[in-house]
Amino acid sequence: MLVTGSSTELIKDFKLQMQMEFEMSDLGLMTYFLGMEIEQFNSGIFVSQRKYAIDVLKRFNLDQCKAVANVKLSKENGDSIVDVTSYRSLIGSLLYLTATRPDLIFTASLLFRFTNSPSNSHSMAAKRVLKYLKGTSDYSVLYLKNENAKLEGYVDSAASNQAIWLRRLLADFGKDQSEATFLWCDNKSAIAIANNPVQHGRTKHSLVKFHAIREAERNHEVKLVHCKSEQQVADILTKGLSRGRFEYLRNKLVVSKKNSQGGVLELRVFLMKVPE
Incomplete structure (x- = not known):
């Protein structure tokens, strides 16, 4: 069970009340959950999937590949059909990474359309995404603390x-x-x-x-x-872009861990045993 709150005292009170009703253990501050790594700071929360990204690169034998600066799709139609199971596994992994990598959403969603009959060109495009991932594995989302947070949206x-x-x-x-x-x-x-x-x-x-x-x-x-x-930030989610514009919009959505400063709320993990 995940518990979050802006006050440590509030979380302690909640824990005491829950322990009166259920048998549970406090596992401490959350650092890893469903393949996502969480780092909490005074000014924000950094959520990444660096370890998962590296595991994906190793699984497809591209952990030693040369990184590329951006994802790229081709208009060419490949005639030869590649292994469907392997292709689906790769695209599924990319889609899972979009939980913290919005810069992958457009490409992963587009490549997903060809999971029934992927060609060599689709496979090459997917592997280029992995090469891009090689150089940006530490990029992810940073939720900064803002007491006056205002909801805004960029739409097409x-x-x-x-x-x-x-x-x-x-x-x-x-x-x-x-x-x-x-x-x-x-x-x-x-x-x-x-x-x-x-x-x-x-x-x-x-x-x-x-x-x-x-x-x-x-x-x-x-x-x-x-x-x-x-x-228009939404463009990175809906269309292919030039390298310069892609990187400009990407930097508005994700940040490199080494350039981040931040955690918003305190997240703790509790192991609770529900009585039968």
Whole structure:
């Protein structure tokens, strides 16, 4: 059982109350969970999968490979079919790594489409991802402490329902969002249509979607805000990018462990024995 809290005293009180009802042991601060390594600092929590990434490289005999700077896909269609089981295992491993490596999401999701009949080109692309992983195995997500944390989202399409769900989830945790959640969008036309109820012949198919966004804005739950295309962080999750832009957006999502400074909450692990 995982227990988290911003106060050590609160966790101690919870532990005492639970021990009165159940037989349980305090295993201390969490450092490893489901393949994820957790390091807690005064200013944040660093969550990585470095060990898992290295194990994947060893499993596919690429632990001694030369690292590459970015992932790369080819338009060429390979004719020869590769071992399906091995390919699926590789893609499954990459998908699991996306839990802490959002920079792998687009490529891993795209390669997943070919798990039924992977060709040599798909296998080569997947192995290039491993070579990229070789040079970035210590990269992962850093959750910094912020007392006034505000929910924001970068989107390519309507995401108001997801934002509302997250707002309600945070409210259940006692973190009510007093202001509307900003949804950063790089499409001025989409923002204009969402804010303007005038119907256009070319937008009939999307009226329901935009009506939902207008209602969410009217309720002060979300607010569409324009951002420049080069600042659209969501692009790294949805399309192939040039090396420079890929690295620029990647650095907004993940950090290198050696450059990190941080843990937010105290996470402890308890082993609890439930009576039969």
